[in-house]
Amino acid sequence: MSPRISVVADSDAWGGAEVYLSHLLRHAADSGWTASLVVAEPVADGFARRVPGVPTTVVPLARHRADAPEVRAALAAQRPDAVLVNLVDPGSNASAVTAAQATAPAAGVLHLPGDTGAGDQRRRLADLYTGFGLVLGTCQDARAQVVGELGVPRERTGVVPNGVHVPAVASGPAGHSPPRLGAFGRLTEQKGFDLLLGAVRRLVAEGHELEVVIGGHGRDADRLRALAAGLPVTFTGFVEDAPAFLADVDLFALSSRREALPLTLLEAMAAGLPCVSTAVGDVVGAVGEDVVVVPVGDEAALARAISDLLTDPGRRAEMGARARVRAVREMGSDLMARRTFALLDRLLR
Template sequence: MTEQSPPEHITAASISGKRRRIVQVTPNYPPLLGGLERVVQILATRLAARNDVRVITTDNKAGGAPHRAVEKGGVRVRRHRALTVAHTSLAPGMFGSLLRIERGTVIHLHCATAVVPEQVWLSARLRGLRYLLHFHMEVDASGPLGRLLPLYKTHLFGRVVRGAAGVIVLTESQRGFLAERYGVDPAKVYVVPNGVAEEYFLPPRTPGVEPAAGSAPDPLRLLFVGRLDIQKNVARLLDALALVAEPVRLRLVGDGDLRQDLQAQAARLGLDDRVEFAGRKHGEDLVKEYADAELFVLPSDREGMALVVLEAMAAGLPVLATAVPGNIETVEGVGVLVAPTPQAMAAAIDTLARDRSALAAPAAAGRARVADSRWDQVVAAIEDVYEQVGF
């Protein structure tokens, strides 16, 4: 990934300082675990320091959270009852909330699944309102209905993207992708990368002590953080671990629909002594996971700009990831990218486990890349986009 910075016309100096009404519209929201959900929550909470902020979302995997609540920072959250079909949250009641949005409100739509974007587009057209679209990741096909996705993208989602008053993307490559795939005018696309919270910037690590001659090294401590779902493809990582010859141990931090399947796979592969399912971690507990690990691994099929990778880099962890969209832009030049196969991942893990001095360079490069990626800067850039778009 090349160094990311906002375009020249996005500068903190252009922020007007006025108080806005902002509605963040997202298919899912914490307590559901996920990078997009965390990004929306962070933006909503920090924007609420000087704006009136609401979130319109669904109750998908909300863990019993109330349908109406005032949450951290005074953010008002409205969760609509949803049915999940083909990894897509369907919440008909959301459309009513969209139709009741007051004029003059910033409608900030976060896109990563179908249906919700179309509801925003239709409600805005019916009422003559404008919206800003935040493009996190291109949706890939999954499940039996996946064959309909190309038609959906061409005839529905393309209209949503082109109809936005402005579009926020995470990388320059996403800007080019939207222009090529959906015909979006690059002039109305703004590059604003994700950020990292201060608590993840840990002190530089001290090199480990080399084992005495003839003694076996301690297992290399691997860490994965994220949802246990199809996109993250932790099954690929377990298959890779079964091929690794060097002593390693893997902690899987997170939860999801595939947890039981993955536990069964680990047992089937004889990995019970190498793999630990640690469950969800938050706050100081998650920071400690980064601090205790030696190598962060991400076996995803695709990403937008994974928060966990940025956090790992800030914590001084070297990153090993699959060379797929999103990971390439984030990790290239500062981490280790490998083909998305168990064999390639296993070979890279073995190489690093044998020569742990090779971990120092990607760890330092990763820290340098995210050194200026604080959330305060991201929020300032987001507010600047609001100003430039005319909200």
């Protein structure tokens, strides 16, 4: 009989961490596991659309609550051999973690480092994290934090980079004239869309012709629309179909201030698009010279990098082809899932 794993998604909004879990659930059987899901109400519909057929229990959001009896009851009913908890940030899913650790050998996957507090708060968090049999990070910074600040033994940690669905055929640049620059994600300070708009304003002032499409929604939407006044920028709203969005642009920009290894960048590479990215998380090590990487928060450098691609169609084509090759070789969600379940096999042993 294959081992059973329950995955806990205690999230209040859909994002890259939830996409990660949907890939993991989709590929669980390929690695010999039977998966089920315990999911908070705010993101339940997203999982229902992306992984239909996975046995699922919907529970109230427990994030920031002191206790999660609904999560505990759902996990007990699923009777897993192991539990994997999606960790939005180090401290916010404590009640779900407690429920998981009371059920079966438990692992956590931390997508971004964050505030671990101080004094008694950090000691309580350290006690919680050392109760995991395994803590995975999607970037090296996340692993370093749980080892250095929370005392998890290094041998009980691992790093598995994000992966994405790699289409059999790359859409490549759409061929718009003027070229169309695309970006999408949550419209929040973390994603740096204000920096991207500042770079676009510089490009327009220099006489460049381009169109810009920004997908996503979030609390900063109104402020960003105000910043985009007078610029050739269109906001498309939430991106339900990332491949369709990417198929309609000629180059991609990621302007984030904080990330691990951002899925949107990997998806753009898999689509065969030339990409510009800030040097967040593990981007530099993961993309090599197949993406143009600029310092975090450097609006002028971002503008220069985009300008270089706008004015050189040959380089755009070369960068897009190289990005695609790397994505096919190293960034598939099937590879990510195999690496993750291999570590979870160790958890059971």
